[in-house]
Amino acid sequence: MLLGAVFKRLIRTGSLTVIDHRGERRHYGEPAGPETVAIRITSLSAEWRIALNPKLAVGECYMNGELVLEQGGIFDFLTLVVRNLGVHGNIPFTGIQRGWERAMRLWYQFNPEAAASRNVQHHYDLDGRLYDLFLDTDKQYSCAYFPTPDTTLEQAQLAKKRHIAAKLNLKPGMRVLEIGCGWGGLALYLAETCGVEVVGITLSHEQHAIASSRAQERGLSDRVKFEIVDYRRMLGRKFDRIVSVGMFEHVGVPHYREYFAGIHNLLTDDGVALVHSIGRSEGPGTTPAFIRKYIFPGGYIPALSEVMPVIEQSQLWVTDMEILRLHYAETLKHWRMRFMAQWDKAKALYDERFCRMWEFYLAASEITFRHWGHMVFQVQLAKKVDTLPITRDYMHDAELDLANREKPQRFAKTG
Incomplete structure (x- = not known):
């Protein structure tokens, strides 16, 4: 056979x-x-x-x-x-199939506003109780940051937020835009710990409802606002800082120029942006057919060789770059083990077929990061060459300061 x-x-x-x-x-x-x-x-x-x-x-x-x-x-x-x-x-x-995939790759990544909204809702508007089964208590659905091998998932996700906040070099009173705000955890952290005002945007109605409710419960509704809007519809608004975590994978190569032009236009002259995204180390590729069909329609993990030329043309400085190796493999391991332990509850929400689909997605993703060249990159951007300190010492100092200022994590699971 x-x-x-x-x-x-x-x-x-x-x-x-x-x-x-x-x-x-x-x-x-x-x-x-x-x-x-x-x-x-x-x-x-x-x-x-x-x-x-x-x-x-x-x-x-x-x-x-x-x-x-x-x-x-x-x-x-x-x-x-x-x-x-x-x-x-x-x-x-499978050579013929690979050729067809390469020929169609840009079409698969075509994400005009209407398609982007449908694609986001396909994944993120699932029953919120599903995500409670395997995410940390703050519902962070992106790569965590593991300073030590014995760091727990909750500690690693808090460390991720702290790491990102330090790179933003925030000052109290600044206005921050979060493109792709998820369930609001990072926006709430920045407002509460750093004293800034945050606008978080999403295309998911489920995420928007939960994030808004959490802001109200935390008494932060005056400083954190969540909106259902495409980043391309934010014309005329200005922010001191922009952060995007785990959203760039939904943009698609044909829209990269539009994305970074949007960041440039939304930043103040002294503004700073931080883009946190999955990346592929082996160069441009295609999204696996199973993931594209069942999990993330329209999604694509970029190679830096596809991203950097567009940034170079966007009049933005790359002021810092960091590659996080194996952190997402460890994150996905935690998610997979938690999901498997909650299989019966997931089955009650959906069915056995859905559970096997989700298990396959988590297992395949972990293996890709552990053995197949995927990683996470964080690229820091600014309009001006002298906006930020010229050494990275301020990041380390900021992380220590943030750790001292953090309040006990009071995020309760919803659903």
């Missing part, structure tokens, strides 16, 4: 047993042992789909119960496959 030929060429290290739809067992790779991963494929149709379009079909078949793990879990199976694929991930016999 074609799938057998794929596995024979692919699996050289590690051990995989495949049980086909007829019940026949075939072994690939190193001799079978306690670490062997075993999968069962329930139909001939599933075998052909996995062989011909694995980046979509593996996830779909697992989600639909057509690919069953008999030994190990989906995380173990994907780890085995990715380790054999190497950094570039070229699956045998």
